[in-house]
Amino acid sequence: MILTKKYKQTLGISCCIGVFLIFLLACERSQVAPSIEYRKAPDANLKVLAWPSDHVWITDNQLNERLFVTSHIRLIETPDVLIFGSSRIIEANQSDFAMGITIYNAAMSAAIVKDFMAIWQQVVVYDKVPSTIVILIDPWALNQNNQRMAWKSIASLYRDYLSGDVFQPSSSLPVIQDFGTQQMQILPLDQVQPTMQGKRGDGGYIYPLSFTRQLTIQELDQRVDEYIQGCVFSMCNWKFDHIVADGLLRLFDDFVNRKIEVFVVLPPYEKKVLDFFQQTKVYDEALQEFIRFIEQAVEARKNQKFTLCNYINPQDVGCQRLEFIDGMHYRKTCLQKILHQCIDRKKPKT
Secondary structure, three states: OOOOHHHHHHHHHHHHOOOOOOOEEOOOHHHOOOOOEEEEOOOOOOEEEEOOOOEEEEOOOOOOHHHHHHHHOOOOOOOOEEEEOOOOOOOOOHHHOOOOOOEEEOOOOOOOHHHHHHHHHHHHHOOOOOOEEEEEOOHHHHEOOOOOOHHHHHHHHHHHHHHOOOOOOOOOOOOOOOOOOOEEEEEEHHHOOOOOOEEEOOOOEEOOHHHHOOOOHHHHHHHHHHHHOOOOOOOOOOOEOHHHHHHHHHHHHHHHHOOOEEEEEEOOOOHHHHHHHHHOHHHHHHHHHHHHHHHHHHHOOHHHOEEEEEOOOHHHOOOOHHHEOOOOOEOHHHHHHHHHHHOHHHOOOO
């Protein structure tokens, strides 16, 4: 791709002032569609490459998802649907929704409520408020002892939200962040190799085939057994986090005040894992406390366009055992069932 003279000058200025990320455009012209264009960040004289939803930025394993999402939100068009959640919904993309519906997937691995608050801070600051929100909430998000610390990379936005200094641009978060890679390669979907991973222009994540392939029943059983051995992921030492729960209710009320339609998704566990939870008192009590809180929160707002989709039991959404790839992650076919049944008026294309 040929850089414009103005862009080169701008990039030179950005280097001089020590901006964290320099995008080295390594793509050949044939690799990037002509529709890709430069968009100006709204609060600085800097330009960042934005790519369409059917193209993938090939990333490495060092990608800081939180810095990426909170920076990328500044550059996108306002979507019809905004997705919050963890890796259990991160693969959702534009093609999973009806023609004409635009989406942005702001999900990130092991997301907790503090991540949601930080993202929402950016969404409102940069006027990207959607008409619909899909928010997938994992039980560990309300566990005070979940040991999830990745949110601290965007803690300034979380603190801004909590402080009441809501919806003011953060001076402590640069416009451009070091996302963990120095080389930017953007490919059309049909050129993405099975070993590659990356971010679509709509925020949806592309996993390498080694992670998403269908397992044999023996492979699945082995992975599930490993998952429930010892401390189950972020569910040990369960203690309901009342402070974080209050923060989630505050977020819900902000959605209500903005008249946003909200779909709250409780994602499924693999059936053997769910059976283990129900037969183990400490996990069963934790799961029930989590479900009760979410049910009450949604019930109190059901007249404000809130819908609960409780699919913790995979049978309730029709996900079969071999649609899982471990104790809590599922293949795209299961995710499409979740989206289809929860948001029936925005059905995935068949």
